[in-house]
Amino acid sequence: MAKTIAIANQKGGVGKTTTCVNLCAALRRMGRRVLLVDADPQGNASSGMGVPKSRRPNTYDLMIGGTPAADCVVHTDYGDVIPTGKELAAASVELIGRERREYVLKDALLGLFSEYDYIFIDCPPSLELLTVNALVAADSVLVPMQCEYYALEGIADLMTSIRMCSRRLNRRLTIEGVVLTMYDARMNLTLQVANELRKHLGDKVYETVIPRSIRLSEAPSHGVPGVCYDKTNKGSRAYMALAEEFDSRCRMR
DSSP: OOEEEEEOOSSSSSSHHHHHHHHHHHHHHTTOOEEEEEOOTTOHHHHHTTOOTTOSSOHHHHHTSOOOHHHHOEEETTEEEEOOOGGGGGHHHHTTTSTTGGGHHHHHHGGGGGGOSEEEEEOOSSOSHHHHHHHHHOSEEEEEEESSHHHHHHHHHHHHHHHHHHHHTOTTOEEEEEEEESBOTTOHHHHHHHHHHHHHHGGGBOSOOOBOOHHHHHGGGGTSOHHHHOTTSHHHHHHHHHHHHHHHHHHHO
C-alpha cells in the first residue's frame, strides 16, 4: 500500500517542486515504485519530469472530468507522473459546489494505492482548495524550507493549517518532516534558522540539507530531474542522500 506524501509550503520559491521532482527520481533510482501527482496549475513538476504541460488527460481531468486515475498516468524513466496544465487553475472554483469537495483527489487516487510504494503530490504555493485536497489525500506532509527569516515566520502558519486539516478532515495526517533547501553554510542566517528549526522541531528536520546548485536549476529546462541530469553534482548527491534518509525513516515506522 502506497504512502502518500503532500509536498507543501505556502511560500513560493523555496524549492518545493525541485524537491518533489528530485526526490521522486532519486527513489526511482533506488528501485522504489513512485508516482508524482502534479496538483500545481503551473505544471512545473510535470515538465521537470519530462512530461509536456499540454498532455491530456491530466490532474484536471482526474478531479473535474472523472477520468480514471490509471488513464492519466504517464510512465517515464524517472517515475510515473499524473501531469497537469493551466486548466487546473479553474478547478478550485469548479469544486466549490461539489459534495465532499475536499475529498475529490483522495477518492480519485484510491485505485492506485496498491500500485506504488510512494505517491508524492506537488501542491500549489498557497492554502487553496487544491492544497486542501492534497492534504486530505496524504498520509503526511513534507515541507521544503529555505533558510531565511520570512520562511521561519511562514512555517508556523503552515503548521497551524496542517493541524486544522488533521483535526477536521484527515485525522491520520502528520508532519513527515522539514527539508532545508538552498542551504549555504557560509551565511550566519542560514545556520541561525537551521538551529532554530532543530530546536523547536527536533528530528522532524532532516539531517540532509540541500545546497544551492546551478546544475539543479538548469535541469528543468532539459526536462530531466537534477539527480539524472548531473549525477555527480553536489545538489544531486544531496537529493540522493535525502531519498535514502526519507526511505529509511519511512521503513522504520
